[in-house]
Amino acid sequence: MAGLKSSKLFVTRYILAPGAPLNPPVEGHDAVIVGMNNGELVNEKESPPSHVSVQNGWVMLMPKEDPYLLRNIGKESVELLVIEVRK
Numbered sequence: 100m101a102g103l104k105s106s107k108l109f110v111t112r113y114i115l116a117p118g119a120p121l122n123p124p125v126e127g128h129d130a131v132i133v134g135m136n137n138g139e140l141v142n143e144k145e146s147p148p149s150h151v152s153v154q155n156g157w158v159m160l161m162p163k164e165d166p167y168l169l170r171n172i173g174k175e176s177v178e179l180l181v182i183e184v185r186k
Contacts, residue, residue, distance in 0.1 A: 109183040115140075115171040121179065122168055123161070130161040131182040132169075138177030143168040153177055 112135075115121055120143075123130060134157035142149045144166045151159070151169070161167055171177045 105186075107185045109185060111181050111183075113179045113181060115169075115177045115179065117171055117174055117176070120168055120170045121181075123166070126166070127163050129163050129184045131184075132159045132161060133157070133180040133182070135178035135180060136176075138171060138175060139173040140169045140177065141172050143170055153179075 113121055115138075121140075134153035134155060136153075136155055138153045140151045140153055142151065150172070
């Protein structure tokens, strides 16, 4: 179909050790982050930094307009799927 734009999804699995950061893999793209286990994150790009409790199945939309730097502040590793929407 002529003129139809297509989007591509890029899915990456991350396991963040305690204290490890997660920057956007590629800035300028919307992302959906899915928690695969329980843990605690902080978004260091917000002022003041916001705490996020992650649970298995937790989903958060990260619009490209809202930069983020998530850091695992828990004592256990946090497993996340980051789904980027690239147009």
